[in-house]
Amino acid sequence: MSTQALLTPFHKNINLNNRVVMAPMTRSRAANEGNVPTEDLHVLYYTQRASAGLIITEGSQVSKDAVGYINTAGIYSKKQVEGWKKVTKAVHDKGGKIFIQLWHVGRMSHPDFHNGELPLAPSALNPNAKSYTPEGFKDTVTPKAMTLEDIKQTVEDFKNAAINAVEAGFDGVEIHSSNGYLFHQFFNGTSNIRTDEYGGNMENRTRFFFEVLNTMKSVILQEKIGVRFNPSLNDMFGITLDEETIPTFEYIIKKLNDYNLAYVHLSEPFNDVSNVPFAVEHIAKHFRPLYNGTLMINAGFDQDSGNKVIEEGNADLVAFGKPFISNPDLVERFEYNYPIADWDADTFYTPGKEGYIDYPNYKKEEHLAKK
Ligand SMILES: Cc1cc2nc3c(=O)[nH]c(=O)nc-3n(C[C@H](O)[C@H](O)[C@H](O)COP(=O)(O)O)c2cc1C
Numbered sequence: 069m070s071t072q073a074l075l076t077p078f079h080k081n082i083n084l085n086n087r088v089v090m091a092p093m094t095r096s097r098a099a100n101e102g103n104v105p106t107e108d109l110h111v112l113y114y115t116q117r118a119s120a121g122l123i124i125t126e127g128s129q130v131s132k133d134a135v136g137y138i139n140t141a142g143i144y145s146k147k148q149v150e151g152w153k154k155v156t157k158a159v160h161d162k163g164g165k166i167f168i169q170l171w172h173v174g175r176m177s178h179p180d181f182h183n184g185e186l187p188l189a190p191s192a193l194n195p196n197a198k199s200y201t202p203e204g205f206k207d208t209v210t211p212k213a214m215t216l217e218d219i220k221q222t223v224e225d226f227k228n229a230a231i232n233a234v235e236a237g238f239d240g241v242e243i244h245s246s247n248g249y250l251f252h253q254f255f256n257g258t259s260n261i262r263t264d265e266y267g268g269n270m271e272n273r274t275r276f277f278f279e280v281l282n283t284m285k286s287v288i289l290q291e292k293i294g295v296r297f298n299p300s301l302n303d304m305f306g307i308t309l310d311e312e313t314i315p316t317f318e319y320i321i322k323k324l325n326d327y328n329l330a331y332v333h334l335s336e337p338f339n340d341v342s343n344v345p346f347a348v349e350h351i352a353k354h355f356r357p358l359y360n361g362t363l364m365i366n367a368g369f370d371q372d373s374g375n376k377v378i379e380e381g382n383a384d385l386v387a388f389g390k391p392f393i394s395n396p397d398l399v400e401r402f403e404y405n406y407p408i409a410d411w412d413a414d415t416f417y418t419p420g421k422e423g424y425i426d427y428p429n430y431k432k433e434e435h436l437a438k439k
Contacts, residue, residue: 072371072375072402072403073087073374073375073378073379074086074087074088074371074374074375074378074386074402075087075088075399075402075403077121078121078362078384078385080361080362080384081291081292081328081329081330081331081362082122082165082239082240082291082292082330082331082362083165084121084122084165084385085119085121085163085165086119086120086121086399087121087378087384087385087386088120088121088374088386088388088398088399088402089120089121089122089123089124089364089366089385089386089387089388090117090120090122090123090124090387090388090389090392090398091124091366091387091388091389091392092124092125092126092127092169092242092244092296092389093126093389093392093393093416094126094127094137094140094417095113095126095416095417095424096137096138096139096140096200096417096418096419097109097110097113097139097141097419097420097424098110098139098140098141098142099138099139099419099420102142102145102147102148103129103135103139103140103141103142103148104141104145104147104148104150104151105141105148105151105152105154105155106151107154108421109420109421109424109425110141110151110155111154111155111158112425113424113425114155114158114159114164114166115155115158115159115162115164116396116397116425116427116429117164117392117396117398118158118159118162118163118164119162119163119164119397119398119399119400120164120392120398120399121165121385121399122164122165122166122167122239122385123159123164123165123166123167124166124167124168124169124242124294124333124387125141125155125166125167125168125169126140126141126169127140127169127170127171127244127249128140128141128142128143128148128168128169128170128171128229129142129143129144129171129172129173130142130143130144130170130171130172130222130225130226130228130229131144131172131222131225131229132144132182133172133182133187133188133222133225134171134172134173134222134225134250135173135177135181136173136174136176136177136178136181136187136199136200137173137199137200137417138200138201138202139419140171143168143170143229143232143233143236144225144228144229144232148232149232149235149236152168152232152233152236152237152238153235153236153237155236156236156237156238156239157237160237165239166238166239167238167239167240167241167242167292167294167330168233168236168238168241168242169241169242169243169244169296170226170229170230170233170241170242170243170244171244171249172222172225172226172244172249172250172251173187173249173250174187174188174189174190174211174249174250174253175187175188175189175193175194175195175208175211175250175253175259175306176195176197176199176208176248176249176305176306177199177208177211178199178201178206178208178209179209180199180201180202180203180206181199181201185212186209186210186211186212187208187209187211187212188211188212188214188218188222188250189211189212189213189214189250189253189259190213190214190250190253190254190259190260190261190262190266190267190276191213191259191260191261191262191267192210192211192212192213193210193211193258193259193261194208194209194210194211194306195208195248195259195305195306195307196208196306197248197305197306200417208306213262216264219266219276219279222250222276222280223276223279223280223283224283226243226280226283226284227280227283227284227286227287229241230284230287230288230293231287231288233288234287234288239292240288240291240292240293240294240330241284241288241292241293241294242293242294242295242296242333243277243280243281243284243293243294243295243296244296245277245295245296245297246296246297246298246301246333246335247296247298247301247304247305247335248298248301248304248305248306248307249305251276251277251280252297252298252301252305252307253306253307254266254273254274254275254276254277255273255274255277255313255316255317255320256273256307256308256310256313256316257273257310257312257313258307258308258310259306259307260273270312270315270316270319271319273316274316274319274320274323277320278323281293281295281327285327290327290328290329291328291329291330292330293329293330294329294330294331294332294333294364295324295329295331295332295333296333296334296335297317297320297321297332297333297334297335298334298335298337298338299313299314299317299334299348299351299355300314300336300337300341300344300347300348300349300351301335301337301338302337302339302341302344302347303339303344304338304339309341309344309345309346309347310346311345311346313346314346314347314348317355318355318358321355321358321359322358322359324359324361325359325360325361327361328361329361329362330362331361331362331363331364331384331385332355332359332361332362332363332364333364333365333366333387334351334352334355334363334364334365334366335351335365335366335367336350336351336352336365336366336367336368337349337351337367338367351365352365352377352382352383353382356381356382356383362384362385363382363383363384363385364383364384364385364386364387365377365382365383365385365386365387366386366387366388366389367389369386369387369388370391370408371402371405371408374386374388374402390411391408391411393411393416393423393427394408394409394410394411394412394427395408395409395427395430396427396428396429397429397430400429400430401430404430404432406430407430409427409430
């Protein structure tokens with residue numbers, strides 16, 4: 069029996085065989101009309117990784133308006149739901165658990181995705197970033213500030229996506245409230261300069277997020293909802309930290325103690341923030357004391373640091389991104405201390421099988437032969 073913390077089962081709202089979570093990762097393989105997950109690509113990819121305690125799917129757009137990258141699989145049409153049903157069944161047949169990440173990119177998009185119309189955002193402020201369109205990377209534009217009607221519609225879109233997720237057989241959903249996308253754009257003062265009830269103070273800037281959460285929990289048990297944040301994200305995806313950023317995330321996370329969610333999923337900073345004003349350098353350590361529920365941590369972890377963060381009591385679950393791309397059997401590699409294969413960043417988002425379903429499991433025989 070292994071004594072690694074990562075490999076111990078987890079039972080609170082969700083029942084997981086181990087604490088090794090596959091982080092949500094856009095892979096842009098739904099290169100078909102309707103952006104439907106397919107049997108020969110998505111089903112195989114996720115099934116290969118089913119020994120993860122929990123898989124969180126790629127960000128999946130909740131509506132046509134929500135998209136910002138080519139070939140991402142959505143969760144708003146009947147065909148998409150049918151496609152995802154095959155994924156969830158195959159993962160369940162292998163004893164795995166799978167949540168879907170519900171995504172709206174907001175201003176991180178381009179008119180090419182919206183018949184020439186502007187993407188939606190809290191305020192008409194260009195993130196000055198790039199959008200990956202069918203014609204390659206293009207500069208983002210100044211988006212349209214959402215009207216109250218747009219906000220209402222988007223809340224409905226998330227609700228419908230949650231209904232679809234249940235129908236598709238997912239064990240739960242994760243709200244993608246992270247990484248500079250729509251919810252993060254509402255949270256942050258550099259992307260939200262609204263003067264109505266969705267802008268200004270913290271309560272207002274987080275109102276849209278809590279409206280979505282409250283609406284979603286009318287259609288899916290809150291024990292099956294996870295939420296994701298990247299509090300120290302800076303200088304990426306159009307987000308700049310300001311003095312209210314961290315206090316806003318503290319406010320949100322403390323308020324989430326009033327819910328009974330599956331988990332709160334946090335990312336350690338994506339880049340070095342040791343000299344960035346207003347940043348928190350150690351996210352798990354900082355936020356763990358503020359939250360009573362299940363805390364999932366991510367970004368830059370390996371087997372040792374993953375075990376350590378759980379042992380030290382700073383997280384309950386650890387999500388691994390890139391290691392899961394190139395190691396479908398990551399859990400077994402941790403269990404037997406097999407080496408970890410490198411990933412090829414050139415095929416993260418390219419169409420087809422290459423770099424997607426062709427990473428092999430570790431061969432035990434070779435390992436023993438080398439010993
Ligand atoms: C190819 C790729 C696609 C990603 N797509 C998403 C996504 O759709 N949603 C999301 O929340 N994070 C996304 N991320 C971020 C990962 O979930 C994770 O936070 C990041 O890779 C850091 O974790 P790691 O060091 O274990 O890779 C993506 C990362 C990569 C490498």
